[in-house]
Amino acid sequence: MTMIGEFLTIAAASQPTGGGLGFFLPFILMLVFFYIILYIPEKKRKKKYKGMLDSLKVNDEIITKGGILGKVINVQDTFIILETGPSRARIKLDKNGILSILNPSNVEEKEDKKEVKKENKHKEEIKEETKEETKKEVKEEVKKADEESKGVDFKEN
Structure with a gap:
């Protein structure tokens, strides 16, 4: 049995170690791929969304993420006042709750x-x-x- 152990030790010592750049290259390529595919388009989408929120004005018709349609009555730093429905109900809404501007004024x-x-x-x-x-x-x-x-x-x- 000691002879088998010696052979295994010799075999393990004679095999080259797979370290270095060759080992990490696939992982680096995967990270670059995910960055290109996921992060860059998301960054562009966020920039476009922020521009949409910054361009929000009174009398714009919007739809919220909850599906509420309405007209912007007042625009503040982080909130808007939304008028909706035939009863002209007013809702104070965070700007991040806006899905899109339907009809910009x-x-x-x-x-x-x-x-x-x-x-x-x-x-x-x-x-x-x-x-x-x-x-x-x-x-x-x-x-x-x-x-x-x-x-x-x-x-x-």
């Missing part, structure tokens, strides 16, 4: 109006350019036709 409307104005201005510029180009082309064709008709002698029979 004036913010998107103003941005949409600005976009429409820019698009209309751009379309008008294109129309003006097209009109000018058409006028130039017509003038050139008339000039060309005049030059061609100068060389032709019209005789009446």
Whole structure:
């Protein structure tokens, strides 16, 4: 039996130890993978949510995490006053209880109006350019036709 113990000791001593970077590399790669897949999108979502809460204004229509629909009456640092239902019940609600803004007041409307104005201005510029180009082309064709008709002698029979 002592001979088996000696063989096991020799075999264990002759095997290389698996330490170093090769041992930890799969764990490091898994941590990087989880960071990319889980942490970064969550960070973006939280930033977007915080921006939504910061842009909250009076008369915005919201839905709470509990499913209550209502209109914002007052905005404070951490709380809002929400008016809901046909009886116009008012609820004091923590801002973190807001799920989303359904109908933001004036913010998107103003941005949409600005976009429409820019698009209309751009379309008008294109129309003006097209009109000018058409006028130039017509003038050139008339000039060309005049030059061609100068060389032709019209005789009446």
